[in-house]
Structure formats: structure tokens, C-alpha cells
Amino acid sequence: MKYPSPSTIETRQDEIIQAFKLLEDDREAMLHYIMELGEQMPPLANEHKTEANLIKGCMSAVWLKPCQQGDRLFFEADSNTAITKGLISLLIRILSGETAQAILQSNLYFIQGIGMHQLIGSQRTGGLASMLQQIKLIAAQQIKNA
Amino acid sequence: MMHIVKNKAFNIPTIRVQFPALQQYIHGKPLIYLDNAATTQKPQQVLDALLSHYQFTNANVHRGIHTLGDRATSALEATRKSVQNLIHAAHTEEIIFTAGTTASINLVANSYGQAFLQRGDEILISHMEHHANIVPWQMLCQRTGAHLKVIPITDTGELLLEGWEQLFTPQTKIVAIAYASNNLGTVNPIKELIAKAHQQGAVVVIDAAQAIAHLPIDVQALDCDFLAFSAHKAYGPTGVGILYGKSELLERMPPYQGGGEMIREVTLDQVIYNQLPYKFEAGTPNIAGIIAFQEAINFIQALGYEAIQQHEQQLLDYAHSQLSRLPGIQLIGTAPHKIGIVSLAIPGKHHLDIGMLLDAQGIAVRTGHGCAQPLMQRLNLEGIVRASFAVYNTLEEVEQFMLTIQKLSQRK
DSSP states (O other): OOOOOHHHHHHHHHHHHHHHHTTTTOHHHHHHHHHHHHHHSOOOOGGGOOTTTBOTTOSSOEEEEEEEETTEEEEEEEESSHHHHHHHHHHHHHHTTEEHHHHHHOOOTHHHHTTHHHHHHHHHHHHHHHHHHHHHHHHHHHHHHO | OOOOOOOTTOOHHHHHTTOGGGGOEETTEEOEEOBTTTOOOOOHHHHHHHHHIIIIIOOOSSSOOSHHHHHHHHHHHHHHHHHHHHHTOSOGGGEEEESSHHHHHHHHIIIIIHHHOOTTOEEEEETTOOGGGTHHHHHHHHHHOOEEEEEOBOTTSOBOOTTGGGGOOTTEEEEEEESBOTTTOBBOOHHHHHHHHHHTTOEEEEEOTTTTTTSOOOHHHHTOSEEEEEGGGGTSOTTOEEEEEOHHHHHHSOOSSOSSSSEEEEOSSOEEEOOTTGGGOOSOOOHHHHHHHHHHHHHHHHHOHHHHHHHHHHHHHHHHHHHTTSTTOEEEOOOSSBOSEEEEEOTTSOHHHHHHHHHHTTEEOEEEOTTOHHHHHHHTOSOEEEEEOOTTOOHHHHHHHHHHHHHHHHOO
């Protein structure tokens, strides 16, 4: 079995940090960029916007749908707010398609790297942490079931 | 550039300079604070009074014989007098210090409601109430078997007065209504409601949380039985509330909370309660906050309600006239008689996203259900964006808010 190098997750994080650096601390531009990233993510079909897929601990509604293909985990997501959709799109961009083990072991330093806490505030940073926790919970469940 | 006529009666720079919190930058932009319905900023004289109490007169009240205790007690009782004067109460002992509007309403529900309501009685509220004027009554209904009835509202955000008289029955025991709505800004015709309620023998509880900083209140002219508000929405400190009650009602009511201060004599077998207002003030109150609230009252009275209303009406009229011209903006609450609250929704855009993008511009507004989920259900909205004005807001700030809203509404 071939495991992806952890650097893949790191490379994608580094790309995101670089993209945010180009916005030179322009808060409005950064928020619009996050929203644009969310818009690029295909919407989740309504049938998947279920209570079971709803992430607890977020100010807005966020649905996360996992899908296992071989030893890889893929994620789709949606939210009723544009910024939250953008936030989860970042997590999906970094982690979707990785193995459960790699997801569990990942260190998402990009959150600090782009100054997410200052950008979105403590309540939404808490929401982002809930999204990440849910992704890791799904990964842990997959390892347990394997 | 839109044409702006300034209100000459009001010297805004002189007012603004008294508020340290307004002098700061948020995300590199001058703070535009438009969340005054949630809480107002505090003038320097209130902050000075808070600090000065802790520095020089800190002692418990109504207890010690020593000088500091006496000074603290005198200052606290002076605030009670000021509040009496502010709302034109007949007697000083009709002013009860609480922790806030919510605590005041809960006091009435738990004391008056529990003592005088029974199964089958009715409590009348409106569809625009804040949760603080809904949930205590729902809880009282659960405990007593009383029923909650609701005065409906129109699409413009006014009480639907057509047929409202039928809602009053001989079983109506309490009418609890906001003087002004926290989300719609609507000023309700409470004098008419009070008169009608009294014809049926009901008592009336007025939630004046949104009124106190903006409208003159005369509890005797209104003839309301209870009136509740918070200091922090009127330039005072947090954690201080007022319950006004007619003395004949307060006398008949049992105490709500037991403890120190509210008793005259305690043995292990029995207790004799203290007189008004202390019967309802168990425990050590927020002494510093209450003392500093007097300075907030002084601040309001120095400006005068007439000038305050004139200034805030100008901000409201300007915001309404401009926003109503913008396509893609849904104005929420367009009653003819309003306080300075402008609520809106932009179809297709979530209120949390709008709030965050406004914050990026240094503009603070309230987003969400505004502590009134039944109102949001009635209006078929998940949430709103609410800008609420105070004495220190300027037409330029309102314009900046509108320009940002316009920009956001035009974004794909």
C-alpha cells in the first residue's frame, strides 16, 4: 500500500498561506477570498443536508459528507453562510483524498499561519475547530472499523 | 456625495469625545459602533464614577455604621432618587435595583405571577417581544396552568390593533409588552394598551429596555403597573437593572429571593421581611454599577430627551430614505413611529457574512435573530442585520454603513 507523503498536506497548506500573504493583511479581501473558495466548491445535494451530517458547535449550519474510496477518505460539504463554506472548503482542499491515518496525524498549521483567529474571531475559530474535529472523528471511526 | 443636513442642536464632536471606546480603530478603520440596542458605550463620567467608588467609597451598603459604608449607601440611594426622577415615579421605594431587564421581568413573573395567577388565567404578550419578555411568562404558565396569548403584528412591524380588544378577557391577568421593539424599532401604543388592560383588571408590565435611552418615560402618566429596564442600554454599567412597580402592588407581593438585606428580623423559626424597596433586594447589589448609573442619568438629562429624539430621528430618517432606494435590500420594520433601529436583510446573503464584512470595515452591528426567534418566524427570516443608533452616532457613520451595505448587496 502506498501512503501519500505527509508533505502533500503540508504543500497544500503552504500554498494557502502564500495565497493569503498576497492579500497583504487586507481583511476584506481575505474574507472575500475565503468566500470565493467556498463558491468554487460544488454544492452538496439537499438529500445529504441531514441532521447526521450537520457539524455541532458552529454558529451557522455546516454539513459534512464523508465518502470512502479504497483507503482514502473524501469529503463534500456545504454551509448556509458563504464564509463558513469557504472555511470548510480550505479543510477539504487540504485533507480530502488522504488516508484516515494521514488525516488523524495532520497538523493544520495554516490556521495559525494565515492568522485565522484574528481574521474570523474567536467564535468562528471555534467553529473551524469543530469542523476539523469532525473530520478527524470520521477518520478515527474509519480506522476503528477497518 | 449625498447631501447631509446636520442637526445644529447637537454638538456631536463634544459628545463623542466623552466616550473613550469610540476613539479606537478596528482593523485599521475608525470604529463605527451601531450596536447600541445591544449595549451603549459609556461616557467618561460613568467610568470615573465606577473607579472612584472602588478607590474611595468602597464599602457594603445599608449595613455598617462606619463612614465609608455611609457614603456608599448615600450614593446608592441617590441613584434611586435619580431613577425616580427620570421616570417620574411617585415614590422612591417603587424603584427596585436588579441585575437587568431580564431579572426585573423574572422578579414580577416569579413574585406577582406566582402569587396571583392560577389555572385558566391568561397572560398577553406580543409577537415582537424579546425572549426576556416571553420565556419568564412561558415558565409561569407551566407552573400555574395559565395560558399565553399573543397580539399579532403587521408586515410593517406594528401591533395588529384590529380586533386586538377581543384578546382581552376577564381571565387576562398580566399584559407584558415592549415600549419599543429591539429588532423593529417600533414604538408601541402602550398608553392605549395599559388603559384597556386596566379596564379588564389586568396589570401591565412594560419592557422599557429599548426605550430608556431614547424616549422620555412617565410611569404615572402611562399608569403602568411595572416597568423594567437596564442601565447598560442607557450609557450605564452592565449588571444593573431597574424594576419600577406601583407601591400598592409591590407591598402585596411576596419576596422573590431570600437572603441578607431583604429581612427585618430572622429567627430559626420565622422571618419578618424588610420594607420596600429592600424586600426585593436580597444580597449585596452591584454597588459600584448602581452609583455610576447616576452619572449616566446625568448624561442623558444634560442632553435632554427632546434633543436626543431629534438627533436619532434624523439618523433614522436618513437611513430609511437611502436604504429604501437600494435594490436588493429588504427593510425590516417600517412603522411610522420608531426609535433609531434599522434592520434589514439582503436576500441570498447570510446575515453572518454581512456582519463579518461590515466588521472588516470597523462597523459593529447586530446579526442574527436578535433574541426574538418568534418574531423571525413571523417574518419568515433566519436572521437580520440590525444597526441601532445612539446620541454619539453621526450621519457620516450612517452613510458609511449604507455604502458598505450597498456594496455588499451588489456583489454577486
